[in-house]
Amino acid sequence: MTTTEHKPHTSPEIGGLGHSRRRVEDARFIEGRGNYVDDITLPGMLHMAIHRSPLAHARIISIDTSAAEAVDGVVAVVTGELLAGYNLAWMPTLSGDTQAVLATDKVRFQGQEIAAVIATDRYVAQDAARLVEVEYEDLEPIVNPQRALEEDAVLIRDDKEDQTSNLCFEWESGDKTATDEAFAKADKIVSLETHYPRSHPAPLETCGIVADVDSATGQATLYMTSQAPHAHRTVFALVAGLAEQNIRIVSPDLGGGFGNKVPVYPGYVVATAASLVIGQPVKWVETRTENLISTGFARDYYMKGELAVTNDGKILGLKVDMLADEGAFYADAQPSKFRAGLFHIVTGSYDYPAAYVTTRGAYTNKAPGGVAYRCSFRVTEASYLIERLVQNAAYELGLDPAEFRSSNFIQADQFPYHSPTGFVYDSGDYETAMRKAMDMVGYADIQAEKEQARKEGRLVGIGMASFTEVVGAGHGEDYDIIGLKMFDSAELRVHPTGKAILKLGVKSQGQGHETTFAQIVAEELGIPAGDVKVVEGDTDNTPYGLGTYASRSTPVAGAATAVISRKLREKAKKIAAHLLEASEEDLEWETGKFFVAGDPESSVSIQDIAFAAYTNPPPDLEAGLEGVHYYDPPNMTYPFGTYIVVVDVDPESGQWKVRRMIAVDDCGVKINPMIVEGQIQGGLTEGFAMSSMQHITFDETGNCLGSNFMDYLVPTAWETPRFELGETVTPSPHHPIGAKGVGESATVGSPAAYVNAVVDALQHMGVTNIEMPMSADRVWHAMQENSGG
């Protein structure tokens, strides 16, 4: 598959693929009329606040709620014991583990939910939550996975019958024998031990719910911050024993998600139970501290990678061994058969025969989560490791990192490419993307400047990452979440006046689905995008789907949209034949109309066809122009690109500044280039954030040290670099419109580029690694330790 120019086929009025159509959803947001969960107020609504554990690991001796209950305005105080009466004290996680809803036996992380106060007012609920008194017996807090797996470490999950250690899972991928053989043939083994630090997606809107359960009818309407409303409905049906048809989840506007809003959190369950018992709506919205200490952490992988290479610069094989810090409950959101997510994309953009990956996960006294933070299930960690290793290997061989990459790239004619860990890469042209990025940055000049700068005592570094991502899971046979196959769906109805409604099983959190998915319909049916309304997030009103995360909306729901549009076009053809009194075989399609071949005057527009579908359908055809399609992707898609970062490092302080950041992305065919660029710019910022500042740490007693935005630093406009974007377009051969998905490429690919750049600036001193986040302090120490000083 070669790189192609992609020009729109449709006019701007139709607004199909390739048009930078302005966003539909903005109309409400710019007037302050978005509708986020916390904006919802229902008659008689009560407020909930949660009492959380101050300790990381302790046995609960007693819980006294009397003082809280005595506060004026408090309606109820819910404890785990109370929930146990409804069999709700524990709930399943998305990884098939169990998680305490409200702690009954022990607390296992700081911030764990112990009791919930329901009151008439949010302030009162918070006052009273503070008055819940818990007596504890201290236990050893286990704050790192290495300690967790030592023989004498106290057992964290003593609630699980078969659990005898803190080992959470073990997983391997690839071929050990073949890899050992490759390593035996190597001239050099290049190794890197590094930690991908614990991070948090921290969307600006925290998580929350307004639970409205009608105790008379059993109808539960749950307005919640959900990236996966249908899957959540099923989980609720399983957890709470509510009949699934009586559960309606509405995920309204979401103020960002990035993986944080994929899991089901205890607060959702407690608020729902409280509403059921009390018979009034209950609202719970997290504070930022609650969000950071108790929900959806990401990453936290200790990784050791080894690359077997020859002296002439060929990679022969890769070995990786990892230890994951999973927190107290194994709640990774990922396909159930893949304990380390899709980490085995770790072989990267390079062609070599053998790889072997082993992973262990350990329980620790930290919050559960393991969410794919703007990432397709551990792909970020994988991409980071291989791109760091490749640079170090080039240094060790005395080669230019770009040339080393080039001589190991999977070639454009090798696709579909079978990776040694079992993936089938759909399409790519890595060399072209890399050369484009090198041209944009002026690679030779900047390398020369680097040498010159060193002579003058300045430090300039150039870092590159030529990443390959894997997104858009399924195929359903291999990929499922708690047994639900990872398909997604689209339902399309064209009304008599030619206007359409498209309903989706996915859910935007800012990606602009209302705009882009209408463009797919416009492309396929020629109905102007402005005439297509996109509906999502309401489980009563949309077809079943697995939701939006892991960049799967475009690859899966986008494909479903294209396919259902094409099915309706087939039906439209039958109606057109009837209207034109022609035979179907003689009809040809041109955007928005069918015409008789050789007689373009004899044509009928899609709007006229739609009208006829309801007023004058052919006698042998059912009326209407409507359908639903569940799309099971035959394979995942493999977006790729090359990022190049140029940094200046201050030799005195270790401070570093991004001088240039070039990003060449290839996400296949673009639906809306403006939105694609926005996604990339946002992702590059999050990559910068992880490499420079974002980090959730704990002290030795398990206190979370990143519990607010003063300690957990996220970049502002001031320090965020200016990005320069470029593109190549290599369509996905198996996707109906050739799109690959783009929401996460930049977060996945860019951290290695930033780190490679800073390491490169210091490389002549013998520096081979700096851990993320690269604080000035860490960079300074790296210089001191390696400069012989």
Next chain:
Amino acid sequence: MNITVTVNGTAHTADVEPRLLLVDFIRTNLGLTGTHIGCDTTSCGVCTVLIDGTPVKTCTMFAVQANGRSVTTVEGLKQNGELSAIQQAFREHHGLQCGFCTPAMMLVGTALIEENPDPTEDDIRWAISGNLCRCTGYMNIVKSIEAAAETTREGASS
């Protein structure tokens, strides 16, 4: 305590608890939910409104402190049924994604342009540095504010 606060040109009188935060007064008492809450430490800026023309984070101010003051929220940006220059610019330049930071960003941009009709990129980045955005990477927010400044200047000179 009894207070009177003018919000988007309308005076509102209410009896409020002294500890009520201004952001809750705006969101809950007045039902103006375009002003958001994103943190507990005055860090994120999504609660920003203009008080007598100056951006203020309303999660760090009591409602009673706004007594007698004039507040502009995002709902007050549209004038006579027309979107303001900054609203139009955010839409035109893709200055928003999830929209959660957007009302505050537009208000800060409005105040900046009022004070400095021809801001440089650094002026803009500095002005919005108290407002976080997790979606956009800020480039298009900067572009939107630049464009709004330009339209405002053109409007003033014509």
